[in-house]
Amino acid sequence: MRNQLVTRLNERINQYVNETDFLQYRDDKKMVNKIKSLKERFAEIVHVKAWGNVTGTFEQGHRTAVDYSVHYQYFIKQKKFFYIEEEVEQRRAWFDQGQIYEDKEVLNNVQEAMLPVEIQLDSQERLEYSYDRLKAVQYAERWWNSRNPAYKSFDVDCTNFISQCLRAGNAPRWGTPNRSRGWWYTGNNWSYSWAVANSLRLYLSKSKTGLQAREVKSPEELLIGDVICYDFEGDGRFNHNTIVTGKDHYGMPLVNAHTSDSRLRYWAYEDSTAYTPNIKYKFFTIVDSN
CATH class of the missing domain: 3.90.1720.10 (endopeptidase domain like (from Nostoc punctiforme))
Structure with missing residues (x-):
């Protein structure tokens, strides 16, 4: 079963990349904002490459959840300047009887614990350095x-x-x-x-x-x-x-x-x-x- 689910995920990842219009296929808010930002910079994504890796699975009743990561490479053209932007996205896909019925990004929480914010900067020590x-x-x-x-x-x-x-x-x-x-x-x-x-x-x-x-x-x-x-x-x-x-x-x-x-x-x-x-x-x- 696990191998079958991994195969289905690979097919889905390939669909992200091989879709005729990737930007329309990925119509989530994150991608919409990326496209908007690119247009404002007179830039565009001209090619996308992606590959995935399963990081874990668990069962919930008759459903199976598969956690996986997708590594995206965006080939970006801005005027006559080209560069590759990369990101690793963590996702979770839910399967029911071998069929995917939900596939979403697992959002990372950028908020940190409520630790002290004031820091002590008193020091008489002189530390010479040259930043490389x-x-x-x-x-x-x-x-x-x-x-x-x-x-x-x-x-x-x-x-x-x-x-x-x-x-x-x-x-x-x-x-x-x-x-x-x-x-x-x-x-x-x-x-x-x-x-x-x-x-x-x-x-x-x-x-x-x-x-x-x-x-x-x-x-x-x-x-x-x-x-x-x-x-x-x-x-x-x-x-x-x-x-x-x-x-x-x-x-x-x-x-x-x-x-x-x-x-x-x-x-x-x-x-x-x-x-x-x-x-x-x-x-x-x-x-x-x-």
């Missing part, structure tokens, strides 16, 4: 859709991933063992600023030692290796972070991220299931120590 943007981006490219076993993986992993990228770029850690102090990871413990979106945002806006950043007003001012923070609800509590890994035809950032694993995604996240019209952003460019 290329190494940070290389790390973001290597691990965008997988997890480095050297670090703990979180269900909501976006900030943990960004911190790893910053660390790969030679950003210095400090503050251990106080979780409310500094920015650090030891292997079995970490600061709030390392793994909590709002705490990292506060750290980047205030830190005067170790890893430091400067807030800029617009996304086009950012360089590769810089960080964007997202407050989806606009309530002042930021709940997502991404790292800039490229630029589009107009010099606007393309980003990599975890939780909803994404590569070279347009920075504004208008195609995210978490997006609301009240969204607010913070743009931070990483600076070398003085």
Whole structure:
């Protein structure tokens, strides 16, 4: 039975890709918003490739649920500029007597636990460093859709991933063992600023030692290796972070991220299931120590 269900899922994934008009076939809100965003940027999807992997199954009465992931590659044309955007979507399909009757995306919760948001930044220690943007981006490219076993993986992993990228770029850690102090990871413990979106945002806006950043007003001012923070609800509590890994035809950032694993995604996240019209952003460019 499991092999039969997997076969049916593979057929469905292929249908996503081979449909004459993929964009009309995927008429869900997420895809509608992606298409709208692309049109506003004078861009279009010219080809889609997708493949899937079953991650688990369970029974509920006479029904069977199959959890699976779909890796999408979007070949995007923007004027004379071409690039490939990627994302991994988690989905659940319900079968009844071998027939699919429901197939939906399993939405990742970008909200994090209500951990302390205030962090201590008092330090007399002077930490010299030069931020290596290329190494940070290389790390973001290597691990965008997988997890480095050297670090703990979180269900909501976006900030943990960004911190790893910053660390790969030679950003210095400090503050251990106080979780409310500094920015650090030891292997079995970490600061709030390392793994909590709002705490990292506060750290980047205030830190005067170790890893430091400067807030800029617009996304086009950012360089590769810089960080964007997202407050989806606009309530002042930021709940997502991404790292800039490229630029589009107009010099606007393309980003990599975890939780909803994404590569070279347009920075504004208008195609995210978490997006609301009240969204607010913070743009931070990483600076070398003085």
